[in-house]
Amino acid sequence: MNTSLEHFLLPVNSTVQNALKVIDQNAQGICFIVDEFQRPVGILTDGDLRRAFLNGTKLQDGVEYIMNRNFTVLPFDTHTDIINGNLNQKIKHIPLVDQDGRLVDFANKFRTKRIPIMQPQLSGNELAYVSDCITSGWISSQGSYVKRFEEAFTKYCQMPYALAVSNGTTSLHLALVSLGIGAGDEVIIPDFTFAATINAILYTGAVPVIVDVDLTSWTIDPICIKKAITPKTKAIMPVHIYGHAADMDVIMEIANEHQLFVIEDSAEALGSTYHDQPIGSFGDVSSFSFFGNKTITTGEGGMLLFKDKAVYERAAILRDHGMSKNKRYWHDMIGFNYRMTNMQAAVGVAQMERVDDIVYHKRKIAQFYDQALRKYPSLQLHGEKDHTTNSYWLYTFLIKESSKFNREELAERLAKNGIETRPTFYPMHSMPIYAKYGRKEDLKNSIYISETGLSLPSYADITMEELENVTAAIATAFTTIAFNQIEN
Numbered sequence: 001m002n003t004s005l006e007h008f009l010l011p012v013n014s015t016v017q018n019a020l021k022v023i024d025q026n027a028q029g030i031c032f033i034v035d036e037f038q039r040p041v042g043i044l045t046d047g048d049l050r051r052a053f054l055n056g057t058k059l060q061d062g063v064e065y066i067m068n069r070n071f072t073v074l075p076f077d078t079h080t081d082i083i084n085g086n087l088n089q090k091i092k093h094i095p096l097v098d099q100d101g102r103l104v105d106f107a108n109k110f111r112t113k114r115i116p117i118m119q120p121q122l123s124g125n126e127l128a129y130v131s132d133c134i135t136s137g138w139i140s141s142q143g144s145y146v147k148r149f150e151e152a153f154t155k156y157c158q159m160p161y162a163l164a165v166s167n168g169t170t171s172l173h174l175a176l177v178s179l180g181i182g183a184g185d186e187v188i189i190p191d192f193t194f195a196a197t198i199n200a201i202l203y204t205g206a207v208p209v210i211v212d213v214d215l216t217s218w219t220i221d222p223i224c225i226k227k228a229i230t231p232k233t234k235a236i237m238p239v240h241i242y243g244h245a246a247d248m249d250v251i252m253e254i255a256n257e258h259q260l261f262v263i264e265d266s267a268e269a270l271g272s273t274y275h276d277q278p279i280g281s282f283g284d285v286s287s288f289s290f291f292g293n294k295t296i297t298t299g300e301g302g303m304l305l306f307k308d309k310a311v312y313e314r315a316a317i318l319r320d321h322g323m324s325k326n327k328r329y330w331h332d333m334i335g336f337n338y339r340m341t342n343m344q345a346a347v348g349v350a351q352m353e354r355v356d357d358i359v360y361h362k363r364k365i366a367q368f369y370d371q372a373l374r375k376y377p378s379l380q381l382h383g384e385k386d387h388t389t390n391s392y393w394l395y396t397f398l399i400k401e402s403s404k405f406n407r408e409e410l411a412e413r414l415a416k417n418g419i420e421t422r423p424t425f426y427p428m429h430s431m432p433i434y435a436k437y438g439r440k441e442d443l444k445n446s447i448y449i450s451e452t453g454l455s456l457p458s459y460a461d462i463t464m465e466e467l468e469n470v471t472a473a474i475a476t477a478f479t480t481i482a483f484n485q486i487e488n
C-alpha cells in the first residue's frame with residue numbers, strides 16, 4: 001500500500017484507464033483529480049468507477065466526465081477534531097490544501113493526525129497546580145510555585161541560586177546586566193544560534209563578536225574564541241545548540257586565563273550533560289527557556305542560574321523593577337519587570353516532576369532515528385561528542401553537499417506525508433542587521449550547518465507508529481527522489 005500523496009494524484013485530462021491504474025497502485029480505492037496547479041477539482045472512488053462502467057463508460061473516456069465534483073476540502077493545518085467531525089459514512093476522504101489551494105495532503109479515518117515537529121506534554125500535575133493558583137488567588141508573580149520552580153532547578157542543575165523570569169530572552173539580558181556588561185564591552189558568541197542570543201547583547205549596548213562553530217557539535221569553536229579575544233572582551237556566551245553541550249572545559253579554561261565571564265545559553269539543552277555534569281552548571285550564569293517548543297515548557301518563561309550570591313542578589317533586584325529589598329517603592333537601579341507568574345511556575349513545577357522521563361524519551365527517539373538514518377551516507381547525524389550526553393531538543397541532521405537532493409526537497413516530501421520538519425537557524429551574520437558583527441569568510445561551518453540541516457518531529461510522547469511513519473517517509477523519499485533524477 002502506497003500512502004504518500006503522489007500515489008493519489010491524477011491530472012484532470014487523464015483517462016479512466018489512468019484512474020484505474022492510480023487506484024490500483026495506492027490500494028485505497030480513491031484518487032484526487034487535480035488541475036495544472038495541483039488544486040483539487042474532483043474525487044474518484046472505485047465505487048464511482050464501477051457505477052460508470054455499468055453506465056457504459058469506456059477505458060479511454062476522460063475522468064472529468066465521471067469524477068465527483070462535490071467534495072469537502074479543508075486547510076492542511078485544520079485541527080484533528082474538526083477533521084474527524086467532517087468525516088462520516090458519506091465523506092470518507094478529505095483533501096487538505098495549502099493557502100494557494102494546492103493539494104498537499106488528505107485525511108481519512110486512518111490518516112487524520114499530522115506529525116508536528118514539537119508539542120508540549122501537559123499530562124501530569126500541570127492542570128491541578130494551575131487550578132490551585134486560581135482557586136487560591138495567587139496568580140501573579142507572588143506565590144509559592146515560583147520559589148518551588150526555582151528550587152527544583154537549583155537541585156536539577158546543581159547550581160546554588162536560581163531566578164525564574166518571563167522568558168529565555170529577558171533571562172539572557174538580565175544575566176548580562178547583572179554581570180555589569182554594557183556599552184564598550186565585547187561578548188563572543190557563535191554564529192549558529194537563535195537571534196535571542198545576539199539581541200540580548202545588543203540591548204545592553206555591548207558589541208557581539210560572532211565566531212564560527214565546530215562541525216561535529218555545531219557549538220562555538222574554542223579556537224575561534226581565542227582568536228577573537230581583545231582587551232574589550234568581557235564575556236563568552238556559548239550556546240548548547242539543539243541540546244549538544246559546548247566544549248565547557250576548554251571554554252572555562254580560556255575564560256579563567258583572560259578573566260572573562262561565561263554565560264551559558266542553555267535554552268535548548270535542559271537535561272544534557274558534559275563530563276557527567278548538568279549543562280547550566282559551568283558558567284558564572286546560565287539561562288534556560290520554557291517557550292512552548294522547549295524540552296519543558298511554561299508557555300513562555302525562562303530561568304537564570306548563578307554561582308555567585310552577589311550577582312544573584314543584584315539580578316533579583318533588577319528583575320523586580322530595580323526596587324530596593326529594604327525600602328518599598330524605592331529604586332536603586334534602573335530595573336525591569338522580568339518576573340514569571342505563579343501560574344507559569346505552577347506549570348513549570350509539574351514539568352520538573354517529569355523532566356527525567358521527558359529527557360529519557362527524547363534520547364530514545366534520537367536512538368531510533370539514529371538507527372534508521374545511519375545507513376544513508378548522504379546524511380550527517382548530530383550525535384554526541386565524547387563526554388557529552390545530548391538531550392536532543394530537536395533531532396537534527398545535515399544533508400551533505402554530495403547528496404543527490406537537498407533539504408528543501410526532502411522537507412517537501414515529508415510535508416506531503418503530513419510530517420512537519422524545520423530547517424536549521426540562519427547564521428547570525430547572514431542577516432543585514434547583524435552582518436557587521438562577523439565576517440562571512442570566517443564562518444564556513446556555521447553557513448554549512450545552516451544551509452543543510454533539517455529537524456524531525458521530536459516531542460517526548462511521539463508514538464512508535466509515528467516514528468516509523470517518519471523514517472518510512474524518508475526511506476521513500478530516498479528511493480523516489482533518486483529514481484526521478486535518474487529518469488530525468
Ligand SMILES: Cc1ncc(COP(=O)(O)O)c(C=O)c1O
Pocket residue numbers: 167168169170193194196197239265267268289290291300301302
Ligand atoms: C538558543 C536560544 N537562546 C534563547 C532563546 C530565547 O528563548 P525565549 O523564546 O524563551 O525568549 C531561544 C529560544 O527561543 C533559543 O533557542
